[in-house]
Amino acid sequence: MNVIARLTGIAIVVAGFVAFPLVFSNPTTTSIAFFTLVFMVAATAWNVFSGLSGYIALGHAVFFGSGAYVLAITAEKWHVAAGWSAFELVPLAGLVAGLIAIPFGFVALRTRRHTFVVITIAIFFIFQLLAFNLSITGGSSGLQTPTPLWTAVGYNQRFYYVVLAILVLTVAFAWFVRRSRFGLQLLAIRDDEERALGLGVRTRRVKLTAFVLSAVPTGMVGAVWAYFLGQIFPQFAFDPLFDVTVALMAFFGGLGTIVGPLLGALVLEALQQEFTLRFSAGSVYLVVYGALFLAVVLLLPRGVVPSLASLVRRARWAR
Numbered sequence: 001m002n003v004i005a006r007l008t009g010i011a012i013v014v015a016g017f018v019a020f021p022l023v024f025s026n027p028t029t030t031s032i033a034f035f036t037l038v039f040m041v042a043a044t045a046w047n048v049f050s051g052l053s054g055y056i057a058l059g060h061a062v063f064f065g066s067g068a069y070v071l072a073i074t075a076e077k078w079h080v081a082a083g084w085s086a087f088e089l090v091p092l093a094g095l096v097a098g099l100i101a102i103p104f105g106f107v108a109l110r111t112r113r114h115t116f117v118v119i120t121i122a123i124f125f126i127f128q129l130l131a132f133n134l135s136i137t138g139g140s141s142g143l144q145t146p147t148p149l150w151t152a153v154g155y156n157q158r159f160y161y162v163v164l165a166i167l168v169l170t171v172a173f174a175w176f177v178r179r180s181r182f183g184l185q186l187l188a189i190r191d192d193e194e195r196a197l198g199l200g201v202r203t204r205r206v207k208l209t210a211f212v213l214s215a216v217p218t219g220m221v222g223a224v225w226a227y228f229l230g231q232i233f234p235q236f237a238f239d240p241l242f243d244v245t246v247a248l249m250a251f252f253g254g255l256g257t258i259v260g261p262l263l264g265a266l267v268l269e270a271l272q273q274e275f276t277l278r279f280s281a282g283s284v285y286l287v288v289y290g291a292l293f294l295a296v297v298l299l300l301p302r303g304v305v306p307s308l309a310s311l312v313r314r315a316r317w318a319r
Helices: 002-023 027-053 061-077 083-108 114-131 152-179 181-189 193-198 205-228 240-253 259-279 281-299 302-317
Strands: none
Touching: 002 027, 027 152, 027 193, 027 205, 027 240, 027 259, 061 083, 061 114, 083 114, 083 152, 083 205, 114 302, 152 181, 152 205, 181 193, 181 205, 181 281, 193 205, 193 259, 205 259, 240 259, 240 281, 240 302, 259 281, 259 302
């Protein structure tokens, strides 16, 4: 019965996401929903590596920006027409992001946790500088992507459903990893890496594999994001705030959980977009956004999902 109830709950949630742009068809609302889904994918993918292994990566903007530039460059070089054809480049963007993650992770994961954070930040800035200075990226002038001739309502809905499909696949993948032997190895590394190594876990290979796998969905949504906006610039494709935001979303919801990053992205990105629209003058939205996150850190330091689960267990024990 628990399995049936859980599957029913998942089906209801997915149906709600599918129906959302049909019920709330306002372009502003669907734009906010699109960006929220993008960060839900990015936070879930980030959590597959950082949440399970305990290695906090602050360089996933490399994969996001690389995916964006792959779509823009290949669409231009291969003369891909605007419309559904450009979405065929999204898996390629994810593949390229995964390939970039191999040397990136090979270098960064030779270090341990705190040094790893510094290395990921350094490599991120290298990629940002390359995007500013390479001719293939258009330098500071940026690049344009194909512009499909869709209506405002249909435009947002098409992009929304593409990212929703990526999100479903990413969550299913994250669930599979979390329940697998591979996921247990990552959790063992998070708890005690030296002990895991002594028990036979090939820690470097496991960490690198998880790092590469987390890069693929990030690159894919980076490509869709670039296509949605119609143009990209280095400072936005390779944005350091992206890494901080994704990490905060995972911390907000609960590291290492499936629902945590989804909840964190759903709440924080939607609120950030709404606050930007309502309080953009004077940057009041930043104060509200920061106060909300500070309250969660102080009151629910383990994240929303683990803390609420703990409260429910205590209530049951009390009964």
